[in-house]
Amino acid sequence: MTKKRLLLAGMEDYFETWRRAADSTAAGLDLVPYVPGQAFPGFPYLLIWRPVPELFASLPDLRVIFCLGAGTERLIADPSIPARLPLVRMVEPGLTQCMVDYVLWRVLYHHRRMWELEEAQAQARWAQHLYPAAWERKVGILGLGTLGQACAEKLAEFEFQVRGWSRSPKSVAKVACFAGTETLGEFLAGLDILVCLLPLTPETKGILNADLFARLAPRAALVNAGRGGHLVDDDLLAALADGRMGSATLDVFHREPLPPDHPFWLHPRVFVTPHYASETHPPSALVEIARQIERFEQGATLEHVVDRQRGY
Numbered sequence: 001m002t003k004k005r006l007l008l009a010g011m012e013d014y015f016e017t018w019r020r021a022a023d024s025t026a027a028g029l030d031l032v033p034y035v036p037g038q039a040f041p042g043f044p045y046l047l048i049w050r051p052v053p054e055l056f057a058s059l060p061d062l063r064v065i066f067c068l069g070a071g072t073e074r075l076i077a078d079p080s081i082p083a084r085l086p087l088v089r090m091v092e093p094g095l096t097q098c099m100v101d102y103v104l105w106r107v108l109y110h111h112r113r114m115w116e117l118e119e120a121q122a123q124a125r126w127a128q129h130l131y132p133a134a135w136e137r138k139v140g141i142l143g144l145g146t147l148g149q150a151c152a153e154k155l156a157e158f159e160f161q162v163r164g165w166s167r168s169p170k171s172v173a174k175v176a177c178f179a180g181t182e183t184l185g186e187f188l189a190g191l192d193i194l195v196c197l198l199p200l201t202p203e204t205k206g207i208l209n210a211d212l213f214a215r216l217a218p219r220a221a222l223v224n225a226g227r228g229g230h231l232v233d234d235d236l237l238a239a240l241a242d243g244r245m246g247s248a249t250l251d252v253f254h255r256e257p258l259p260p261d262h263p264f265w266l267h268p269r270v271f272v273t274p275h276y277a278s279e280t281h282p283p284s285a286l287v288e289i290a291r292q293i294e295r296f297e298q299g300a301t302l303e304h305v306v307d308r309q310r311g312y
């Protein structure tokens with residue numbers, strides 16, 4: 001079988017990892033690195049993560065753009081990407097499983113107030129504390145898409161009271177589903193832990209703000225694994241200072257890497273992870289890309305195509 005050629009652009013540091021993954025799977029893909037200034041006629045498929053200057057002029061035969069990640073806001077904002085080309089966001093089991101691990105870990109961390117034990121251990125202090133049962137905790141997930149839904153199902157399996165919020169109505173077993181802006185208040189009311197897994201769009205930018213924090217249970221916890229642009233940093237710092245919010249895990253930031261002088265780094269109840277919640281797993285991602293290419297070549301509709309007007 002002739003291998004399909006997939007051009008990788010702007011991923012120089014990771015190219016060898018991806019090539020090894022391609023060699024180790026039966027995806028049937030031949031990965032080729034993009035070289036700036038060189039033309040790539042005859043390449044219909046491209047994999048990119050961030051905008052690459054001058055890329056599209058060198059790809060006259062391009063037919064599908066695959067985004068390396070689930071969040072495509074940077075590519076949507078790039079005017080050099082031809083609007084006629086389908087842009088496919090990443091949906092693959094490795095990315096989903098890693099996010100489920102991360103969200104479960106961070107929800108359990110806040111649920112059990114683990115930092116109190118860590119502080120106590122640093123002082124060799126035996127400090128038991130009481131905590132509610134999982135079924136007494138209300139956990140909400142903003143965004144019930146591929147990732148949010150998988151996380152909601154896992155948290156429900158752990159007996160948390162789970163709610164989810166999306167744009168269109170959903171039905172997920174053991175999860176109370178809310179849809180649309182008009183239900184946001186009801187969704188948020190009294191949540192103990194809020195997880196953000198929204199895409200960054202004009203509607204969701206700044207959604208994690210003082211008004212939203214005021215609707216949660218007192219001393220609630222926030223886990224933001226969506227994008228830094230969802231959070232109003234100063235509102236979170238103020239809410240932590242006045243006790244409205246209790247703690248937060250933040251994985252994504254307005255500027256990445258998070259600047260060394262940002263107050264989040266040294267805040268005793270803010271737990272920073274370096275945009276590490278989840279990542280695309282090359283072997284399973286390549287199998288998924290190959291499946292989509294197969295569909296495309298057979299004339300079937302591509303899945304997970306981004307709606308650029310909607311922003312995700």
Ligand code: NAP
Pocket residue numbers: 069070071072090095099142143144145146147148165166167168169180181197198199200201203204225226227251252275276277278279312
């Ligand atoms: P997805 O499948 O497109 O899901 C997005 C969800 O958000 C959908 O349920 C959608 O509602 C909902 N939504 C979007 N705009 C909304 C609005 N205005 N009001 C209410 N709900 C809205 O995306 P995904 O694959 O789950 O990924 C979600 C995000 O996670 C990505 O965009 C990215 O920012 C982030 N992410 C972060 C990491 C990390 O390592 N930190 C890794 C991967 C992804 P509908 O279902 O009704 O469309």
Ligand code: GLV
Pocket residue numbers: 068069070071072090278279280
């Ligand atoms: C990572 O942040 C992604 O969007 O996949």
